Amino acid sequence: MQPTKYTLITGASSGLGKEFARQCAAGGRNLILMALPGSNMFSLAESLELEYGVDVRFFEFDMTNTVLLQQTLEEVMSQYQVNFLINNAGIGGTSAITDTSLERIDSIIQLNIRSTVIVTRMLIPHLLQHKESYIMNIASMAAFTPIAYKTVYPASKAFISSFFLGLREELAGTGLFVSVVYPGPIMTNSHTSRRIIGQGFKGKMGLLNTSEIAAIALKGTFSKCRVIIPGLMNRINHTLMQLLPLSFKLKLVSREVKKEIQFTI
Template identity: 30%
Template structure:
């Protein structure tokens, strides 16, 4: 029986991943700041599915709290699936953003998933199997729609997933980037927003169920709300077509004075 570690597992996307993976028979390590909520999830899933649930209370922006999670990823029983879900938002524009708040967001959305993946990847490579699920956002592809640095942090998560997959997929490791659009979670309330003012919001259960279908199909990038996969394939084709010009040793003619 394999083990999955899920961050941000006390509510929202993380809690639904915990329920779905437990139903599939995975033992879990669930991580979040809210101990009471984590214990409630753990008791529910032990009773429903008879799986082992470890609970780690951690504020991942705090080094002392993060270290036990990193150590668990390096220890036995091995973690076979890492769900890098913990994240936050930050409303407002770049010019008026509080530097301390930007630092916290960068730490949680960028540094933490990087360190967690780094902690688990060595063991996965040694065993020749494992999966990393990184929760990004469609705003990684549409930064113009999101003032401030949130979109940039999710662009990093997408790029990390793509580069990591290129490095380790041949070694038996599967990496998936999930790009939700507007989804009904607490991230809006925590950032000081109002989800009721957001149109076309996907329910979190539907998001995770779709993401897990993409997981089973071994998709590198899963965007649940996009109707046709051909749209993503065309985007990727255009990206690689653009890259054909990157190896030119001379500037393009339009840049020669």
């Protein structure tokens, strides 16, 4: 009998992560979901099991706690066969660097970079045990240019882009395929929605709902695509931005992002 295989999704309690969980379950994939404490994962797991007939396990903890993260991953690997990893967990925000607390900066770096690398490094030997397995990583269109008033966030996503594209090349020929997804704006919560709406037409360019992004990302990953940019407008925008000088591009994007500060909580 073949062992039961699972898809592990980080940041699975809401937004894009929750939609990945739903679509993977709809596709018959058993799930291991990770989210912060108090995320009501029991309710999500129960509803996915009832609706799609899959097995759903969940872990609620803070991924920036390195000791707890390692312990949880060791527990997962000892009990479950994971053949698909979705690195979705991440945080950002918009504010002047002098108005951004050291704790906030550290949280972005810890979650977006350190925790993501730890999860990936620990799971790679496990994933390589399968004839074919996948790692999907959620970067951002912000990875393509530095941005004032965000500074740390696009830098963290540029790291994700560089790290995982390099990793894909390193793992070429192993049967473990790595994809990087670069979503544009996503209305994942009320705060993000206010920021996007506040920018007017420009803020809504490239806007897709989470179900569309998740579907495109999953299709691209299972097609073994290296780079996935959901949405025609985002692909056009990326092509055009590549043609602009860095100084002009930096000023242009930063001027628009500065408008988001008024919506910062």
